[in-house]
Each structure stands twice: as C-alpha cells, then as structure tokens.
Amino acid sequence: MERPKLIFCVHLLGLLCFTYVVCGQDGSVYLDCGYMGAEYLDPSTTIHYTSDAMYIDTGEPMTINNSSLSTQYQSLRAFKQGKRNCYNVTGLTHNRTYLIRAWFVHGNYDSSFQLPKFDLYLGVDHWFTVNPQNFKDQVWTETMSIIMTEYVAVCLVNIDLGTPFISALELRPLAGSMYPVVNPSRSLTTLVRRDIGSSSDTAVRYMLDPYDRVWEPYTSKDWVPLNFSSFVIDSNDELQPPAVVMETAAQPSDPNGSISVSWDPPTWDPDSPFFFCFYFFESTPGSRIVVVELNGAEWDTMNTTINTWLCTKEPERRFSQYHVTFRAPSASSFPPILNGYEVYVANMRSQLATDAGDVAALMDIKDKLRLTNRSWTGDPCFPEDYSWDALTCNQAPNRRIIALDLSGSGLNGEIPASIANLNELTSLNLSNNQLTGPIPERFAHLTKLTSLDLSRNNLTGLVPSTLIDKNNSGVLLLRIFQNPSLLRPNSSEPTQKKSKKNVFIVVISVSATMVLLFAFAFILIMKRRKINGTKILSMRNRKNSSNSDGARAFTHSEIVKITNDYEKVIGQGGYGTVFYGRLADGREVAVKILSKDSRQGVKEFSAEVKLLMRVHHKYLASLIGFSEEDKEKILVYEYMPKGNLYSILSDKRSNSIVLNWEQRIQIALSAAQGLEYLHYGCKPSIVHRDIKTSNILLNEKFEAKLADFGLSRFGPTEGDTHISTTVMGTPGYVDP
Structure with missing residues (x-):
C-alpha cells in the first residue's frame, strides 16, 4: 500500500523489520531497521526506537544520504542473500490482538536505480506484496492479528524481482475488546x-x-x-x-x-x-x-x-x-x-504450523550451537517452499520434526539437551563436528529414534547404556566411532580402541567358525550329492578366486574391513542399510545389507545374486561380490559417487547440484537403454518392476545406471501368457 509523505516522521513502524525491539510498558515494540546507533526518541510521536542489530543475524545495514528524511527512514536493512529472511519478535502477550506495521523507503540506497518487488509474511501467511513505484515513496502496510504465542515471525521473501529491504517495524497491543471481527482464523490488513x-x-x-x-x-x-x-x-x-x-x-x-x-x-x-x-x-x-x-x-x-x-x-x-x-x-x-x-x-489465516514445542527446541539448538549462518528463521516447515535446511518434517497438519542432519557444520560445545524435546525424531546426525562433553542421557527417551550418528567428534564420558542396548538389539543404529575419549559402559577403554579390538576378535571368531562350517558343508555335499548352485559358487569364491562373471564371495570379516566397521551410511533401500566401502585394491563400493525386517528373503537374495552375475551392461549397476554368512545377506556393488537421481532432484539446499538439460536427457536415455537391455537383450527377458528415480544411480560424470535388480523378474518365454507384476521391494513404477 502506497502512502503520501507523512511528515509526522511516522514511527517508521519498522514492524516488518521484525526483531525483538524495545518493549515499552504497554508491551509495544519499535525497531529502526539497519540503524546502528543508540536508542532514540522520535520527536513527532514520542516513540522510542532501537536498533535491530541485536535481533537479526542476516541482512546488511544500509543508509540513505538524505537528511530531510526522518531518522527512521535514513537507514534500512537489505537482504541480498537467502530466499527468506525473518525477524523473530519475542516477549509478546499470547492470545492478544496486535497492530503490526512495516515501513519501506528505498531512497535509491544502492544507486541501482531499480525498484524491487517482494513478499511479506506474518508467520506462515502471506501478508503483503511490497512494490514501491518511486524511490521517495513511503510505503507502509499494517495488519491486525491475534498472536497465539509469545513470539511472532515477520519474514521478507525474495521473489526474484529485486533485493528485499525494510526501514522500520512496529508492534502495538490493542485493547481486548477492539475489532472483535479479528479472531485466530482471521486477520485484517489495512487498505x-x-x-x-x-x-x-x-x-x-x-x-x-x-x-x-x-x-x-x-x-x-x-x-x-x-x-x-x-x-x-x-x-x-x-x-x-x-x-x-x-x-x-x-x-x-x-x-x-x-x-x-x-x-x-x-x-x-x-x-x-x-x-x-x-x-x-x-x-x-x-x-x-x-x-x-x-x-x-x-x-x-x-x-x-x-x-x-x-x-x-x-x-x-x-x-x-x-x-x-x-x-x-x-x-x-x-x-x-x-x-x-x-x-x-x-x-x-492458515491453521498449519510447526509444533510449538519443536520450534522452541530448534530455537534453543540454534542458540546453543550458534547456528548463525543457516536459514533457521520463521516457521521451520511452512511455507514448504521456504522450510529450514538440515531438517525433515512429517506431513501432519501440526508439523513435527522427524530428521535433523547437522553433520559437517563446524559445531562446537556440548550437545544441547533440548534435542531430546524433538520426540518424533527418527534420525539424528551430528557427525563430523567438534562437539564435546557427554552424550545426553535424555536421548534414550527418543522412542522413535532409529539412527543416531555422533561419530567424528570429541565427545567424552560414558555412552548411555540404554543406547548401547538399543543398538545391540537392532532397534537403533548407533555411530560413535572416532570419539577418542568416549567410553562404553563397564569399560575404561575409549570406543575407538575398543572398536579395533572388537573387530579383531570378531575376525578371529568368524574365521574359525567359517573353517568349521566349510568342513561341515563339504562333508554334507560329499555325502548327499545335492549341490546348491549358490553354495557352490560361494565356496569357489571363498578361495579368493573370481568366477566367470567377475563377482566374488566375501567373508563377514572382509565386509567389516571393507566398510571400516560399517562406518559410513550412504542410503536406505528395499534391503535395508547401504554402507560405503573400499576394497584392498582401492576400488570404492556400496555394501547393501538385508535388514531383518526386509520383505526380501533368502530366495529373493539368491535370485538377485544369480541375476546380477549374468547381467552385464554399460547402463546397469555391476555386482562386485556378495556375502552369505550367519544368516546375513550382503551384496557388494560398484560405488556411484553422485548418488541417486532422486536425491539430486529433491535437494532444496542453495548449494545443491543442478542438472542441465543435456545431462537430464542423457540420464533418461541411459536409463531407457538399460531397461531396453533387460527387456530385449536378456534371454529370458527381465522385468525390473521398481523403476523410480531412487533406483537410478549416477557416477562422477553423471552417467546413469539402473539398480536393484532383486526386485526384477524374468519375463515370459515361449509358451508363457503373462508375467507376475507383484512388487517385491519398495513401491515404485511397474514398467510395461
């Protein structure tokens, strides 16, 4: 909304600038956005303004060289970085109607001679589109809204039409009986x-x-x-x-x-x-x-x-x-x-919002870990186009945080106990930081947590025994390696040293067991003369020789060594967890382990091994080896460093990979050629039955290969009238 020049120096209403602002005795908040001086009194309104510098860590303070403007209009804050930048005004009275107003005076502060257009949000709701028509315009907008909590977010959103900015932001509580038409589901914006x-x-x-x-x-x-x-x-x-x-x-x-x-x-x-x-x-x-x-x-x-x-x-x-x-x-x-x-x-007003308890926990995490360079402003999950990075929300109307990944974020200090207040978490990754102190005991109360990665930090003290028990029972995947001073319960030995010791013991035990099993299997084979194709292949490969197709069988101890004791998780699939590994000759591999809860059983495992060992094509993922010991079913594939296509297409981070059209077309063609080979190049033909972007893997040159043939099935041969279309893995596209 455009307004003529208001000489009264209008309290620049900096409401949009939206920081905590000075709260008067009546609970009002006034901010001069981009102003770097001391608190001052506006002579026209007798209102006290304060700098927003203490309450926002994004944006750049700018000034307008025009002394004829009121003090509020001589400074502003411009947001050249980020899609959404928010002020978080705290200390408000919940369930109270507030008059919230924001002012914008451009003044050609950047000498660009270009006027921007951008959106303004109150919480998760669109409030106003700022569209000044003149550099001297004093554009203002105000809304009356019931604030349900003790804080509110005012956000400026870049819509790619210029740099958002704000001059002043103001909030003032109204008497409880005023404007009864305003309610929790309806606000009023002044025309x-x-x-x-x-x-x-x-x-x-x-x-x-x-x-x-x-x-x-x-x-x-x-x-x-x-x-x-x-x-x-x-x-x-x-x-x-x-x-x-x-x-x-x-x-x-x-x-x-x-x-x-x-x-x-x-x-x-x-x-x-x-x-x-x-x-x-x-x-x-x-x-x-x-x-x-x-x-x-x-x-x-x-x-x-x-x-x-x-x-x-x-x-x-x-x-x-x-x-x-x-x-x-x-x-x-x-x-x-x-x-x-x-x-x-x-x-x-939208009734969608992130759970207030989760928001409070995230804000405490942001404060304790000093996350100043992240997009953690406004509502974490809404609007979905501007949700926070490093976290995943569920799809309930009252959004909950189900995954938090702050790995490699340069964090230091102790792990905030408030993380345990995110009680819907299923995955937490704090690896590869410089975190210190103990693992919070309260993590044991995260009943839905299935993956906890605290590796590569400087944690100390005892690992909570409850977490160890959950890990041993398979309920939780716990990663704590490379924390030199971290101790397991009933041990004074650091986890890193103990881990090596355990690996050694496991290798010796497994080796001895395998020798006995080999001898026992040999006797049975000689006695019964019933030879299973898969077992014969496994026996031959355990002599460290390659079969005619180049795949080999690995022992359990070899798998432990290849994955460095299952150090790095790189994905989840129809089988279960996928780990990164490296062979003795330096080749990188992906090690896929069949989970206990997998819908795929021994027959499906054997079927995929047989299938992959006879199928070779430029655009199909290659099987390097497998392991079938102690009821543990493992497949070893060639490693595809760019991951799967789904992860790239769904990555919303600012530094994410963006595929150009040539790459996209080449990926589509490669996947199609791989599928064509399965249909027409194999005798009998093979139907993949689970084509989706997460099963299209990319190498360092972004060349595509199809994966997960264990979900496949042989096509009809002569005399057959149909094939089964039952999906055996995760639901996906059943190709014709």
Whole structure:
C-alpha cells in the first residue's frame, strides 16, 4: 500500500523489520531497521526506537544520504542473500490482538536505480506484496492479528524481482475488546484509514491515537470542513476512534448534495472480502440524519447525535468496486456528515504450523550451537517452499520434526539437551563436528529414534547404556566411532580402541567358525550329492578366486574391513542399510545389507545374486561380490559417487547440484537403454518392476545406471501368457 509523505516522521513502524525491539510498558515494540546507533526518541510521536542489530543475524545495514528524511527512514536493512529472511519478535502477550506495521523507503540506497518487488509474511501467511513505484515513496502496510504465542515471525521473501529491504517495524497491543471481527482464523490488513475534514497536512498517530493507528487527512473541494468539540472516547467502544478524528468532519458544500467515497480491490489481494467502518459525530443542536448507500442501494440510516459509527457485521464482498454515498433525507435538519472511515481486507489465516514445542527446541539448538549462518528463521516447515535446511518434517497438519542432519557444520560445545524435546525424531546426525562433553542421557527417551550418528567428534564420558542396548538389539543404529575419549559402559577403554579390538576378535571368531562350517558343508555335499548352485559358487569364491562373471564371495570379516566397521551410511533401500566401502585394491563400493525386517528373503537374495552375475551392461549397476554368512545377506556393488537421481532432484539446499538439460536427457536415455537391455537383450527377458528415480544411480560424470535388480523378474518365454507384476521391494513404477 502506497502512502503520501507523512511528515509526522511516522514511527517508521519498522514492524516488518521484525526483531525483538524495545518493549515499552504497554508491551509495544519499535525497531529502526539497519540503524546502528543508540536508542532514540522520535520527536513527532514520542516513540522510542532501537536498533535491530541485536535481533537479526542476516541482512546488511544500509543508509540513505538524505537528511530531510526522518531518522527512521535514513537507514534500512537489505537482504541480498537467502530466499527468506525473518525477524523473530519475542516477549509478546499470547492470545492478544496486535497492530503490526512495516515501513519501506528505498531512497535509491544502492544507486541501482531499480525498484524491487517482494513478499511479506506474518508467520506462515502471506501478508503483503511490497512494490514501491518511486524511490521517495513511503510505503507502509499494517495488519491486525491475534498472536497465539509469545513470539511472532515477520519474514521478507525474495521473489526474484529485486533485493528485499525494510526501514522500520512496529508492534502495538490493542485493547481486548477492539475489532472483535479479528479472531485466530482471521486477520485484517489495512487498505485505507481517513481523517475527514482535517485542516492538517500530517497524519494522526500516537499520542493523539493511543493505539498508534495512522489516520491520513482527507478532504475534497466539494466539501465544507466542520469542527466540533467535547467528544469523549468510550473505553468500552470496540473501535475507540481518537477524539481528534471525531472532532473534525465534512459536509457537502451544496446543502442538497451528498458525500461519496470509493475504493478498489488491492492488487496484492484482489479477491478477499472487505471490512469497513464509517464514523459520525457532531455537537450541533438539531437532528442530522444520514442515509448510507452502497453502490446505489440503501444500506443503513444513521442519526449522528446518537450513533458514532456504522460497520459491516462480517467481512463482505458484494461488488468488485465499492462506491459509498452519504445523503440526507427530507426529515434531516442538516446535510449529511462524515468524520472518518476505515477499510480493511479480511484474510483467512492458515491453521498449519510447526509444533510449538519443536520450534522452541530448534530455537534453543540454534542458540546453543550458534547456528548463525543457516536459514533457521520463521516457521521451520511452512511455507514448504521456504522450510529450514538440515531438517525433515512429517506431513501432519501440526508439523513435527522427524530428521535433523547437522553433520559437517563446524559445531562446537556440548550437545544441547533440548534435542531430546524433538520426540518424533527418527534420525539424528551430528557427525563430523567438534562437539564435546557427554552424550545426553535424555536421548534414550527418543522412542522413535532409529539412527543416531555422533561419530567424528570429541565427545567424552560414558555412552548411555540404554543406547548401547538399543543398538545391540537392532532397534537403533548407533555411530560413535572416532570419539577418542568416549567410553562404553563397564569399560575404561575409549570406543575407538575398543572398536579395533572388537573387530579383531570378531575376525578371529568368524574365521574359525567359517573353517568349521566349510568342513561341515563339504562333508554334507560329499555325502548327499545335492549341490546348491549358490553354495557352490560361494565356496569357489571363498578361495579368493573370481568366477566367470567377475563377482566374488566375501567373508563377514572382509565386509567389516571393507566398510571400516560399517562406518559410513550412504542410503536406505528395499534391503535395508547401504554402507560405503573400499576394497584392498582401492576400488570404492556400496555394501547393501538385508535388514531383518526386509520383505526380501533368502530366495529373493539368491535370485538377485544369480541375476546380477549374468547381467552385464554399460547402463546397469555391476555386482562386485556378495556375502552369505550367519544368516546375513550382503551384496557388494560398484560405488556411484553422485548418488541417486532422486536425491539430486529433491535437494532444496542453495548449494545443491543442478542438472542441465543435456545431462537430464542423457540420464533418461541411459536409463531407457538399460531397461531396453533387460527387456530385449536378456534371454529370458527381465522385468525390473521398481523403476523410480531412487533406483537410478549416477557416477562422477553423471552417467546413469539402473539398480536393484532383486526386485526384477524374468519375463515370459515361449509358451508363457503373462508375467507376475507383484512388487517385491519398495513401491515404485511397474514398467510395461
């Protein structure tokens, strides 16, 4: 909404700048955005402004070289980085209606001679689109909204039409009885507020209006200004118009004439309904009656010596444009009168929000770990296009945090215990940082946690025994290696040394067991003469020889060595967990382990081994080896360093990989050729049955290969009439 220059130095309302601001005794908050000096008093409004520097860690303070501007307009904060930047105003009274206002004066501060356009959000809801038309414009917008918590976020969103900026932000609580049309599901955004008949060229604000509403003077050459006195504000009045507005008015210069006002829908919200009020008051003896017409139809009749205002009962939208006429009937002693009016756009508020407990926990984590360079502002999960990085939300209306990945973030200090308040977490990764201190005991209360990675830190103390028990039972995948001073329960030996010792013991035990099993299997084979194809292959490969197809069988101890004791998880699939590994010759591999809960059993495992060992193609993932010991089923594939296509396409981080069109087309062609080979190059043909982006892997050159053939099935041979289409792995696309 554009406003003419308001000399009254309007408290720059920095509401949008949205930081914590100075809270007055009445609970109001005023910020001068981008201002770096000490708190000061605005002489026009007697309002105290303070710098926003202590309450926002993004944006760049800028100044406008124009001393004729009020102090609030001589500085601003510009946001050249990030899609969404938010102020978090705290210390508010929950369940209270607040008047929130933001001011924007560009002043060509960056000498670009380009005016931006950007969006403003209150919490998760769109509030206003800022679109100044002139460098000198004083653009302001305000909303009345019930704040349900003790904090609120005001966010500037870059829509790729210039750099967002803000000059001032302000919040002021209203009396509990004011504007009852505002409720938790509906807010009001000001379209216009007029002081009719005023002879001043400045707007009415605080202290003349104790609630600091901006009443702009308005008159017409066809009107005669009137002045009254003795208006007394009724503290029970739900609108409480200021006395200075009610003591001025206008009537038509023609005694038989009328007063007209009109408004159009705003460009930033063309479809929402309006809420509007008209004010009437006079002290002249006699009877003045005013008939109010909406677009030519009579709406209501007012006796101005009895009634002071007329409002819509509920927001309405009967016309695309509103034209309101005030006229006097024959029974009136005087012409019509109008003292002032207000028009608001009524907005429905979204009921979607991240769980308040999760938000509080995340804000404490941000503070304790000093996460100043992250997009952790505003609501963590909404709007979805601007959700926080490093976390995953579920899909419930009251969003909960289910995964948090702060690995490799340069974190130091102790792990915040408040992480345990994220009680819907299933995955937590704090690896590869410089965290110190003990592992919080409260982590044991995260009942839904299935993966906890604290590796590569400097943690100390004992690992909570409950976490060890969960890890041993398979409920939790716990990673704590490379914490030299971390101790396991009932041991004074650091985990890193103990881990090596355990690996050695496991290798010796497994080796001895394998020798016995080999001898026993050999006796059975010789005795029964029933040779299983898969076991024969396994036996031959355990002599460290390669079969005709190049795949080999690994022992359990070899798998432990290849994965460095299952050090690095690189994915989850139909089988279960996938680990990174490196062979003795330096080749990188992906080690896929069949989970106990997997829907794939021994038959499916054997089927995939047999299938992969006979299928070779440039665009199909190659099997390097396998392991089948102690009921543990493991496949060893070639490693694809760029991961799967789904991860790249769904990555919303600012530094994520962006595929160009040539790469996308090549990936599609490669996948198609691999699929074609399965269908027509294999005899009998093979139906993959689980084609999806997560099963398309990419190498360092972004060349694609199809994976997960264990979900495949042989196609029809001669005489067959159909094939099974039962999906054996994760649900995906069943190819024709």
